[in-house]
Amino acid sequence: MSRLILPFLLSLAITPIQAAEHAHHAVPQEQRAAIRLTTEEKAHIHQEMRLFLSATQKIVASVAANDMKGVAGAAREAGMAAAHEVPGKLREKLPMQFKKLGHATHQGFDDLARDADSLGDANHALKQLGQVMSNCVSCHAMYRIETGKR
Ligand code: HEC
Numbered sequence: 001m002s003r004l005i006l007p008f009l010l011s012l013a014i015t016p017i018q019a020a021e022h023a024h025h026a027v028p029q030e031q032r033a034a035i036r037l038t039t040e041e042k043a044h045i046h047q048e049m050r051l052f053l054s055a056t057q058k059i060v061a062s063v064a065a066n067d068m069k070g071v072a073g074a075a076r077e078a079g080m081a082a083a084h085e086v087p088g089k090l091r092e093k094l095p096m097q098f099k100k101l102g103h104a105t106h107q108g109f110d111d112l113a114r115d116a117d118s119l120g121d122a123n124h125a126l127k128q129l130g131q132v133m134s135n136c137v138s139c140h141a142m143y144r145i146e147t148g149k150r
Pocket residue numbers: 045046047049050052053056097098099101102105132133135136137139140143144145146
């Protein structure tokens with residue numbers, strides 16, 4: 001029986017720390033910078049994002065099916081050429097870092113498409129996708145969109 005006491009006491013000591021951590025996660029503080037846009041501009045960005053997500057899904061599915069032509073085609077859908085023309089007014093409102101990350105993402109998909117075509121190396125494609133997706137992660141951690149209506 002006494003062998004059970006030490007673990008029990010330890011668990012009591014740890015509980016308040018875990019509770020504090022839990023509370024911290026339950027009420028996340030907003031850290032992201034707000035970009036103020038019209039609802040139309042927001043819809044434009046969101047549409048672009050759903051294209052990114054859809055291309056990413058197709059790339060992963062094509063890699064799994066060992067279809068490197070499919071990988072190239074899907075990546076090209078999210079490349080520079082496919083980028084929707086950003087209206088001048090919207091471009092003015094976007095922070096420089098946001099534009100850089102967006103550009104790097106389109107560029108990264110183009111690089112992925114080119115290499116998938118020329119090398120046909122699934123592992124290389126996944127490595128590139130991981131790099132491209134670090135842009136998704138960084139930008140999402142940094143920015144949120146705010147419209148007039150709340
Ligand atoms: C340059 C910045 C940036 C990059 C890069 C970026 N995103 Fe986003 N993403 C955003 C912002 C800003 C939002 C909107 C957040 C909000 O509404 O507050 C968003 C929203 C989204 C949404 C939700 C769209 C909707 O219709 O609700 C998806 C899905 C998404 N991103 C996927 C991706 C994927 C996948 C990538 C990478 C391949 C990516 N994003 C790269 C900034 C970015």
